[in-house]
Amino acid sequence: MYSFDSRIRYSECDINGFLTIEGLIDYFQDCSTFQTQEGPATMEAMEKLGIAWVINSWQVNVKRLPKLGESVTVGTVPYELKAFMGLRNFFMKTKDGEELAIANSVWSLINLEKGTPYRINDDIIKTYPLDEKLPMEYAPRKIAEPEDGRRFSVKEKKVGLHHLDTNHHVNNGQYIRIALAAIEEFSGKENFDSLRTLAKNRQDFMVRAEYRQQAHLGDVIHPEIVIGAGEDSLTGCVVLLNDDGGKPYSIVELKQL
Template sequence: MYTFESRIRYSETDSEGKLTMASLINYFQDCSTFQSEDLGLGLDYLKERHMVWVLSSWQIVAERYPKLCEKVTIGTLPYEMKGFLGSRNFAMIDAGGEYIAKANSLWSLLDTETGKPTAVPEEMKEGYHLEEKLDMEYMPRKIAVPANTVQRETVAVKKHHLDTNYHVNNQQFVNIAMEFLPENFAVRQIRAEYKKQAFLDDLLFPFVAEEEKRFVVALRDQAGKPYVVVEFS
């Protein structure tokens, strides 16, 4: 597993002094970016070959949220590459070696000139050392949206939502969806199914629903097609 060490910063915590889910996602995202850059398979490599990795789904399970100044290890491992798809685990581990959080993710490799999926090159497969996937309960990628959704206030995509690919970053989608959670809703698991990219000035129409032990937010376009569906439980 590729890892790096860190310490929970004040800027990453909530009003209780604990790591936020958004910051946890950023740690995971940064970890895979560090690995790719260290292997020479990062942003410049992809740009030169007109390729980009786009996240298709997240499953993140948090056993707890670490406190301010706590020392942690963040790790990632790719465990499968098939066709245009890549599967990758993530983990955050405390100083005692216990798992704080685990995650599973599915990524799609796209050709930036055509916007269509492209097969993972052999040199990329060889560069990433595939490992055994983590021991965790793997949930389906597809998320069922309840019929009894309620439309909430529209969100306009701003510059701060965008990443280096000029679309809404996956963490920003989750952060937007979390704004619609009920007060004091304790999130242990997040599942996110990404359907399409959103760009500057696009409008996101949130449709939310609460069921027993889970809360679902679908961020849709004006035609009703989802950009992302996020389930909190």
Template sequence: MYAFDSRIRYSETDSEGRLTLNALLNYFQDCSTFHSEDVGLGIGYMKEIGQVWVLSAWQIVVNRYPQLGEKVRIVTLPYELKAFLGYRNFAMLDEKGEYIAKANSLWSLLDVATGKPVMVNEDMRRGYGIDEKLDMDYAPRKITVPEGGQLLEPIVVKKHHLDTNHHVNNGQYVNIAMEYLPDDFVIRQMRVEYKKQAFLDDVLHPYVVQTETGYIICLQDEEGRLYVSVEFLR
């Protein structure tokens, strides 16, 4: 397990002074990045070997959204490395050690030059180690998208959407999708299925479907091929 401590900042809160889902996702993403850097498997190492970890799926379950100023601990637990896949849990805990949120994620290891999967190497196995899976209700990775949705105005990918891999950061997709939720919608679970990478000047076409329990929002290209599907549940 890898962990770091933090405090909820004003810049991470919504109009009610609570941590936003996007900020929670960023905490989790930062935790895995810190972990990789601290065990010598960070951005520099990955550039040197010409490989990149690409997020394939998220599941985040939120018990509550912490308030401005709360002290929190963020943890990550890699629990399986198999072929070219990496499985990681995340959690945010309060000062009493109670879970604020839990998450599961699936990552794919790709060769930067070819875009094809490559096998996890021994450095990664030794550096990350393996922990026990968190106790949580694991949802399927695949998101079924119903018909009957609505296509909305397209969005052009800008520089601020990109990360160090020069494609749209996984959290930016979620941030874009959340813009289509009603203002009073409280997210208790989010699932994300990433299908392909979007780059600068690509055009994202939002497709929004309301379900009995929430919303499914897809960002796709002009031919209907998915970049990402996001499911938000109350």
């Protein structure tokens, strides 16, 4: 396990003073990066080999989002390394030990030039000591669309520099940010009260994200919201973040727990 202590900053909060969902994802990503930089398989070392970790999927279960100024501990637990795949948990707790959020993630080690899997080497094994996976209700890696779902298109988003990470493609947390913004925009315009309530929820919810392909600078992302047909009380929805041809870059699910 690797962890670090922090405090929720003003720049990480929404208009009500809660840590944003994408801010939580950023904390988890920072935690894994800090562990990577302990080495020996640092980002610089992997860059020399032309390799990088690329995420396949996220599952984040949130009990409550912390508020401005709260002191937190953020941790990660790598629990499986096999061939070119890496699986790891994340968590955020208060300084008193209250569990705020717990997550699971699946990663692939990729040769960036060839776009092919790269077998995990001894340095990577040394960098990520394995531990027991954390107890949580694990959802499937693949996100299923609601059967007979109603589909709604939302205004497209053009990829800018602020969406990119050091691998020069859209950061995985940015897809979640774009999906949640699409839900808020749609629910506000259409007066969809149950969807607006879900989008503004700050406790007892789950976010899942599945990544299909990479978006780069200048690409256009077309969000499509899919909501289960005939639901009187909405408990979840799926957002497809599609390319110009209708194929998803990423699929994001937001669900009440």
